[in-house]
Amino acid sequence: MSKALRYLAAARPEAATNLLGFYKHSVQALDDKTRHLIQIVTKVTVGTERGLRQYAPKALKAGASKQEILDAVLMAFPAAGLNKVLDAITILIDLELMPEVEGNAPAATVDKVLGPIADFPMRKMQCVNRPDGDLIVFRTGDATAKVYAARCPHSKATLCKGVDHGTQVECRIHNWVFDLESGKCVGPDPEDKPGMTEVAADVRDGVLTLV
Numbered sequence: 001m002s003k004a005l006r007y008l009a010a011a012r013p014e015a016a017t018n019l020l021g022f023y024k025h026s027v028q029a030l031d032d033k034t035r036h037l038i039q040i041v042t043k044v045t046v047g048t049e050r051g052l053r054q055y056a057p058k059a060l061k062a063g064a065s066k067q068e069i070l071d072a073v074l075m076a077f078p079a080a081g082l083n084k085v086l087d088a089i090t091i092l093i094d095l096e097l098m099p100e101v102e103g104n105a106p107a108a109t110v111d112k113v114l115g116p117i118a119d120f121p122m123r124k125m126q127c128v129n130r131p132d133g134d135l136i137v138f139r140t141g142d143a144t145a146k147v148y149a150a151r152c153p154h155s156k157a158t159l160c161k162g163v164d165h166g167t168q169v170e171c172r173i174h175n176w177v178f179d180l181e182s183g184k185c186v187g188p189d190p191e192d193k194p195g196m197t198e199v200a201a202d203v204r205d206g207v208l209t210l211v
């Protein structure tokens with residue numbers, strides 16, 4: 001449940017119960033796959049990343065193919081317009097929910113150099129955009145830094161667009177918070193939640209380099 005819905009359930013319990021009950025009981029004739037594909041169309045149309053990340057995996061689990069998910073995204077085009085459709089496709093590529101197409105393979109070799117360590121601010125998160133997946137660098141000393149994959153371990157949203165809390169970053173999608181020193185999830189209810197994926201890197205001649 002999102003932070004906002006948790007809040008609403010506490011602040012207006014009756015309203016929240018009725019709202020959630022409506023979603024649960026109103027649609028009766030459509031099967032799960034059809035419902036989730038229609039949800040994709042609506043999420044693309046209103047441009048909600050959170051909803052798209054929620055319902056596209058559900059559609060796949062309910063038996064939809066990646067081609068059908070792509071079709072659902074494209075069905076939104078007349079109402080959503082090109083930019084929202086392209087944004088949705090970007091998110092679904094991240095989630096590995098778009099069909100494979102020839103000629104879209106990632107570059108075979110990628111530069112391992114991230115940059116001079118002195119260019120990274122001390123104890124502040126910094127994103128590095130790379131063709132093989134964005135990274136988050138958190139410099140911890142003159143010649144030390146932690147490097148993480150920027151994808152949230154929950155549902156692969158980019159933490160580069162997360163809320164920067166200094167030594168912590170909060171994912172904007174479901175509000176998990178990660179400590180940048182350890183990479184661990186620190187809330188909410190962090191027990192059993194995976195941490196950020198650390199990427200091996202070291203500093204060679206003053207340059208931060210992937211191992």
Ligand code: FES
Nearest residue numbers: 152154155171174
């Ligand atoms: S995608 Fe759910 S917390 Fe980040």
